[in-house]
Amino acid sequence: LEDLMLDLMYHLPAQRKLREFVVTAEMIHTREINWSLLEKAG
Numbered sequence: 001l002e003d004l005m006l007d008l009m010y011h012l013p014a015q016r017k018l019r020e021f022v023v024t025a026e027m028i029h030t031r032e033i034n035w036s037l038l039e040k041a042g
Contacts, residue, residue, distance in 0.1 A: 001028055008033065 004027060011033075012021060027033055 003031065004028065004033060 004023060012018065
């Protein structure tokens with residue numbers, strides 16, 4: 001979880017249009033951020 005949050009801390013501020021991002025259980029289990037969801041949300 002800490003590694004995911006660290007990645008998000010550096011990547012999310014660049015996403016100006018993004019207002020909310022949800023860390024899912026799947027992301028925690030796979031230890032990967034689903035960037036395709038991020039692109040769709042923004």
